[in-house]
Amino acid sequence: MADKMKAAIFIEPGRIVLGEKPMPQIGPNDALIRITTTTICGTDIHILKGEYPVEKGLTIGHEPVGVIEKLGRNVVGYTEGQRVIAGAICPSGHSNACLDGLHSQDGPGTAHGLKPMGGWRFGNTIDGAQAEYLLVPDAMANLAAVPDGLTDTQVLMCPDIMSTGFAGAEAANIRIGDTVAVFAQGPIGLCATAGARLRGATTIIAVDSVPERLAMAKRLGADAVVNFKEVDAVEAIMELTNGRGVDAAIEALGLQQTFASCLEVLKPGGTLSSLGVYSSDLTIPLAAFHAGLGDNKIVTSLCPGGKERMRRLMNVIAAERLDLGPLVTHHYGLDRIEEAYELFANQRDGVLKVAITT
Amino acid sequence: MADKMKAAIFIEPGRIVLGEKPMPQIGPNDALIRITTTTICGTDIHILKGEYPVEKGLTIGHEPVGVIEKLGRNVVGYTEGQRVIAGAICPSGHSNACLDGLHSQDGPGTAHGLKPMGGWRFGNTIDGAQAEYLLVPDAMANLAAVPDGLTDTQVLMCPDIMSTGFAGAEAANIRIGDTVAVFAQGPIGLCATAGARLRGATTIIAVDSVPERLAMAKRLGADAVVNFKEVDAVEAIMELTNGRGVDAAIEALGLQQTFASCLEVLKPGGTLSSLGVYSSDLTIPLAAFHAGLGDNKIVTSLCPGGKERMRRLMNVIAAERLDLGPLVTHHYGLDRIEEAYELFANQRDGVLKVAITT
């Protein structure tokens, strides 16, 4: 094993470059993974643009697919050479939040593990997955074996996009026969649409303005699509539901307008499930909120991680409930990751997700 | 039985007067109640001030304690002369919302029963309880017998204040050992404080600025009180929780500031349970909302009604878990209800709740 490895490093706002880093030193509870495939997330673009702050010199990326290169002394239940993934969120397993079942809100450095997003470590507080090798902390809580027969591309969405999108549907408390609207059909919104279908919603309305995304939404489970550039989305949804409104609305973009639209189409007693990462204060419109008397819920979800979540999501793929392969529209080698960033940051060429292989 | 009865009638904004009305005509599913005690709610003051619109000529009031005068032809299971209460919210039992378990969001005039607050009829869409007699629709769903040994005053809070306040604690999903902050200690906030205690919270922090209300909060279950005129409430709560924040925060006032403070003291994964009736758009502060990544919930509750809810709440009183008698600070006869409105609207003389007897 070499001393050095290639990695996509955050230099300063505007610059993520492919550079060299020393090979990670492995501790007793860690595992070292040789990355075979990873991807770039919208959050990485926020980092690139300086909108989400991380330390200079950090390796970016939180969606690892790879092979176990080396296991820490305490790590049992795995073998070197095994194909694995780890979730974008890496719970320690031993924080108060984890012991309380709130694994995403783990926080390694705090007494009570309650720092928001504390569980998000890769490419945020520790070196990430856009590299030749990745150190996975608390490996026994986080490494999930890839079932035989599944390709890297098939499981590439599990660590983040699929887990997050599904969480939006799960938190919406969907029941069989529900009507659900999903605002925005980027990769996460598409997974929320697919998740709503898997939970038993029977009228799923997908909203976006890009025809290809709306077409993909139909392919992944939407019953109806609304192009907000062509019609007023709220009006269209109220019409589709005969004025009844939706049981659940999923926000998958992170903007005031989609957040407000979710509330406007929600029936009394309905749930707004929010997945967006917002960048400014939000306004709740009084009427759509029924002045606080509508028995409504607003719930937010951070991507669930940990090996059990990954096991379940890979089961969904293995059982052929869902094929997220079509979300991967572009492939690059790690050597060309800067090009991939350029493409993805500018959303050129109809890109949905980019696979980075090493 | 006379042809006419006395009733507190909404004339126009600024004027609720004691007048005369014809005795109600009873339908097959109705019951006629002779009111023995009722009260004035903060919502009635909104009506008085013209802030919440109702039709001119409507009898106000939604908190009935009384005696069955007459039963509709289809109504079985009750006897004339029986002491009963009915909830402020009168579900029909047969709307789609009711069949879905969402009884408060019933709506008698709509196909799907989903008009917000549809279940609130007394003193809103039909004549109310501040009168000598009250017609209770869907009587079999709404009349609850008062257990022997309980006085009118003891059960007077059940129809609205206690049901609403408890709902705030119930919707907060409190677990044994939780820390809960309750913002505002008016009658509803005090009941939320008591409800949090009944659900097993072990650190209950009550916030208000009126020393008598904070003292009452301690009496009804608060472990600590914070006077927001003396200290910064958010800072005080963070200090009381060692920086951990609260598992649940209950908003019981209906203002932007208390709503925002709830979010600011909430731990990741925590729940804001909102009871306030707001009068303008609300702002969600980005940082307190963790940009949407905190696994937080915001839930709103309308007062649960129906005879089963009333039965349970009267059980709480009968079992001596809680004595809400001290909330009734003033008594008036129906004849002097205009004076009572004047006192209550101006919150004079340390008033919490006023009992109106006939």
Added chain:
Amino acid sequence: MADKMKAAIFIEPGRIVLGEKPMPQIGPNDALIRITTTTICGTDIHILKGEYPVEKGLTIGHEPVGVIEKLGRNVVGYTEGQRVIAGAICPSGHSNACLDGLHSQDGPGTAHGLKPMGGWRFGNTIDGAQAEYLLVPDAMANLAAVPDGLTDTQVLMCPDIMSTGFAGAEAANIRIGDTVAVFAQGPIGLCATAGARLRGATTIIAVDSVPERLAMAKRLGADAVVNFKEVDAVEAIMELTNGRGVDAAIEALGLQQTFASCLEVLKPGGTLSSLGVYSSDLTIPLAAFHAGLGDNKIVTSLCPGGKERMRRLMNVIAAERLDLGPLVTHHYGLDRIEEAYELFANQRDGVLKVAITT
């Protein structure tokens, strides 16, 4: 309208015959339905055999599809001539159980509405659906309009089989990625299999001994099938789950052996969801119950009814999530219902369900 109508009448154990009955008298909250299609349930066979007692002279049947002939004076929101269904369970909407959200356990004749199966009235405590006309009590709580474009056959399973089978999956608290075993693939078991799929289970194992039923199970959602005449079902399931056991096991037969097998394949923390109607005491095997230390749940469900449930189930059909048409293997006119009973009681000719049309 004639004075008399044809109806399948329980005469005595062993005899259900087509006879004549007076047309029902309609009360203010009732509706009279002209039955267009109905079916025979396994429960009707229990009645036929005298295993479940009903009064002599009762019209049998609890799965009505029809047209509104006449509405009671108080019934609004419907029109005569409208196509409707009603659930097998007819909640009143106004019992304590209903107000508590427990609509199936309604009981019209008891103070608190808690008699088990109290909500099951058609063909049990009042005249049923195997007739030319059916009186639906509490019509506003129970009549659900059939969406345009759906045939009688398509919605015929909604009142009972589909509602019950789905309830088994819903009560099992299935999550995305779960492994579920369904014991017995009669009509209810098949609907449980389909329901498990709709809730997001990704490994669904269907157990039966009839090859046609196992084939139908695969068509409706099973990932794997186990023929218990060919292999030991428990062993086969443990092998299919790599010794892990299932997250949920659904009992859809009503026998000791299937009940015990459910426990034997259940993982610690897993749920046994029971749909069977048992006819003798049950034994819980100590080891499979982990001596009471396995954090397991055993839940039973009675068919959910009411118009909102029916609306949701018809949505499932309309959205093409599921086609239960193939469950209807035989058709008879009401005139030949005695033949239909003979066929169904003896489970001849591969019968799954029989449509009875008038």
Added chain:
Amino acid sequence: MADKMKAAIFIEPGRIVLGEKPMPQIGPNDALIRITTTTICGTDIHILKGEYPVEKGLTIGHEPVGVIEKLGRNVVGYTEGQRVIAGAICPSGHSNACLDGLHSQDGPGTAHGLKPMGGWRFGNTIDGAQAEYLLVPDAMANLAAVPDGLTDTQVLMCPDIMSTGFAGAEAANIRIGDTVAVFAQGPIGLCATAGARLRGATTIIAVDSVPERLAMAKRLGADAVVNFKEVDAVEAIMELTNGRGVDAAIEALGLQQTFASCLEVLKPGGTLSSLGVYSSDLTIPLAAFHAGLGDNKIVTSLCPGGKERMRRLMNVIAAERLDLGPLVTHHYGLDRIEEAYELFANQRDGVLKVAITT
């Protein structure tokens, strides 16, 4: 630190003796605790009698209160000399079960962590707490600091009895106003009674035959007590509930008769929450089970552990919601633990719990 320590060792069925053991060797994730107080559990008596098998030579005991003597190299967030407790159940935090929120059903030696009771390690699969020192595995998941001002005796029930008893109330899904029966008022049943009160039950009926236990039940929260030696418990409860039955029944003994009685007093839709450790197959009576049609639930709970649970339980004590001190009826030094076993095994002298101090 000495090389050897005293410990209560299982020699063979019938013999637990105070002997000597080498001091434990501490691994990187472990902590060594100097025990200051511990106790004997009913389960230990099962071990003593050979009814529950453990390896010969094992140190018994699973209820540690002590002081941190030494921390493993990886353990942060604690200091040597700190007063701590650990739960009877020691989840690893990193099994699939733990990552799924099912911490009690952890299993250190299995791939999926699903062996029932896998989380119970002290005095079961590893050396226990009835010794001078205790090695706590996965210390960061399990050590909980004792709040200042709480004595050993005050927190001695937290590791097992209080956690288990409360779990019975929590799993019963109690709501405000519920009626709950608790069968058997030994230490766990008493804690279930207290737990039912903390969750908001308003009619709590405690069943036992020992007057002192019934008196203690009243002190800890029961509204009514039933002495099953004096009256038929089922009849008495049906009378106390006016024939309605209870919303939840908690089994805290582990016998067929109490299990069946729970079902017999349960209303349709009610929950049997089972805490007992059974020693033979159980029978479910058909009628009490409503033939499977009563929408009933049977749930079992294993003592929840982990540091967050312990933190919450100690909060309950610190907040003075409950004083379990009176459950400790006897005190012995570790040197005299054999006497303590003799007393406790024979339930002499009105013993409830014995404190063992070192």
